[in-house]
Amino acid sequence: MEETIEAAILEAPLFRGGLGMVYGPVSGGISNENWRVTATDGSGDWFVKVPGTGTEMFIDRIAAFDAARKAAAAGLGPRVYEDLAHKGIEINDFLPDRRPSTHSDFADPAKRRAAIAAYRRMHGMPALGLTKTVFDMIDEHAAQVAALGAPHYRDEAWVMFNADLARQALMASGLDLVPSFNDPMPGNFMIGPDGSVMLIDYEYASMNDRCYDLGIWFGEMFFPPEQELELIEAYFGEVRRDIVARVTVHKALADVKWALWSMVQLKVSRLDFDFHKYGVWKLMRFRQITGHPDWPAHLRNL
Structure with a gap:
C-alpha cells in the first residue's frame, strides 16, 4: 500500500516531488486507503x-x-485539490482543528442539532450530477452479488420481498430528491472546537430522497x-405521521443496501475488516424494523 501513496506524492504537483513531505496512514476507513501528507x-x-480495490x-x-467540490463551496466540506482527480485520488485539506465523531458524541443534543444543520446545508446545495436512490443502490449490489x-444471506428471499414492498409504497408516494450524503459513519462527521459539524467523504453522495439521509x-x-x-x-419544523x-422505511432499506454491499466487499476488498459480521448486523436491524407491528402502518402512511 505504501508504494501507492509514494507514487501519488511524487506525481502530484501539490507535493513538490515529495521534497520535505512526510506521510502516515489515517485509520477509520473500510473501503479505501487513507493517508495524511504533511x-x-x-x-x-x-x-x-x-481508491480501494473494487470500489469502482x-x-x-x-x-x-x-x-x-460543491460541499467545499458551501462551507460544508474541506477544500478539494485537483492534482490527481484524473486518477480518482482525492486530496483535501486536513482538518487538524477538528476530530471525527463517535456514537457517544451524539448523546449530546447540541451535537445532534449541529449534525441536522449540516444535513440541511447539504440538502440545500446545487443539484448533483448523479441521481442514485436507495433502490438503485440495492439493485446495483444485488447484481454484483450474483x-x-x-455469499447470500439465509433469508435473503424474505428480506428482498419486504424491501420490494417498501419500494412499491415509496414509489407510489413519490421521492423527494435532494443532494444527499448517503454515508453517515461516525468518522465522516468532523466536530470543531465550537461544536459545529463538517462532513467529509462524499463518494456515496447523490441525488436521493432526503429521508434516506435522515433514516x-x-x-x-x-x-x-x-x-x-x-x-x-428540528429538520422539518414539525412531526407528521407520513x-x-x-x-423509518428508508432506515430499513439502508440496512438492505449495506448488507448487500458487505457481501460484495467480501469478494473484492483487501482491507482487514469483518464484512460478513457487518452485513449480519445490518440485517438484524432490518428484521427488527420490518417485524415490528407498526411496519404495515408505516407503508400505508407514506
Missing part, C-alpha cells in the same frame, strides 16, 4: 484518499468529486424513538 516546513497538511464497482469518482458469486443516520447512531422525533422536528414513516 509538509515539514509547515506549508501544508493534506488528506489523501487512494459502486463509486462514481467523477460524481464524488462533483459532490465534494455476478461475483458472493440511515438515525440507524447508524441507534437513536431511540424520542430522539428521532426530536430530530425530525414523515416518520418515510424516515
